[in-house]
Amino acid sequence: MVRLFPLGDAAIVLEFGDAISPATHRAIQAFSAYLAQHPFTGLREYVPAFTTLTVYYDPWLLSEDGRYQPYEKVEEILRQMLPKAAATAQAATYPAVEIPxxxxxxxxxxxxxxxxxxxxxxxxxxxxxxxxxxxxxxIGFAPGFPYLGGMDERLSTPRKAQPRPLVPAGAVGIAGPQTGIYSLPTPGGWQLIGRTPIRLFDPEWAQPSLLQAGQHLRFVPIEETEFHRLQQHEP
Known part of the structure; x- marks a missing residue:
């Protein structure tokens, strides 16, 4: 059962579950794909997360000169979409990526x-x-930063009590049961265990983020000499 509730006066949250799971992720991806193919008047953008999808809309375009309440209209539109999205869901076919x-x-x-x-x-x-x-x-908290599922539970380690003022792009870290890759130089409190020479984000690319929600990846250990060689070949 998907729960819908308002977020301010120009957004609505669809909650697909109360825990991180592959099934919840697939449901969010399916609805995102359906919404991309069937945008409604006033849709601004939508943001998928672990268990939710937030849909942002233009209240003025949906109000039709004040004759309709924008939130109620968007809620009705999305509720009608939910069974259609589930019925037409297809698994995303992203190729797995190897991250050295x-x-x-x-x-x-x-x-x-x-x-x-x-x-x-x-x-x-x-x-x-x-x-x-x-x-x-x-993808969050910085552009291109991937939140990954599937880490071995034995590796779970709390965040640092005092975050670093600057973590380099490419740093691979652990925070609790999660692992991720810093896409840009930012402050951060994850425990850093390695770094990749591969660039994850570039606003000049046609698709600025190397990784997308729904994609799979593997980490491949390399030596320092290989790191520097690959770094030199990065555009």
């Missing part, structure tokens, strides 16, 4: 801390982190 990562050393300053917290050796942390195929649940 140089773990530890100057690239992963918190690898030893994660190892100590989990009771694993640094080598075991690397092996467990690079073993799964991860699902990109959503």
């Amino acid at each position: 990562v140089c773990y530890g050393g100057v690239f992963g300053l918190d690898l030893a801390l994660v190892a100590a917290h989990t009771g694993l050796s640094p080598a075991e942390v690397i092996a467990r982190h690079s073993a799964p195929e991860y699902l990109v649940h959503m």
Whole structure:
């Protein structure tokens, strides 16, 4: 059962579940795809998250000179879309992406801390982190930053009590049960275990974000010499 509720006076939230799961993710992706193919008058944008999809709209265009309440009209439109989106849902066919990562050393300053917290050796942390195929649940808090699902539960480590004022682009980190990649240089409190030389975001690209929600990726451990070689070949 999808729950709908207002967010301010120009947005509506569709809550597809109360926990992060592949099924909830697929439902959000299916509705996003349907909405992209069937936009309604006044639709501004929509933002998928772990368990929700937020739809932003223009209240004036939906009010028709004050004869309709915009929220109620959007809610009706979206409720009519929900069963249609579910009936026409198709799995996204993104190719899996390999992300090379140089773990530890100057690239992963918190690898030893994660190892100590989990009771694993640094080598075991690397092996467990690079073993799964991860699902990109959503892109946020910075442009191109992927929130990934599928990390080994043994690697779960709390965020830093004091965030770093600047984390470099490409840094791979762990925060609680999640792992992700910093797409831009930003402050951050995730435990850094490695870094990739691959650029994740560029506003000049036709598709600015390298990764998309619904995509799968694998981390591939590399040595420092390979990191610098790949970095030199990045556009």
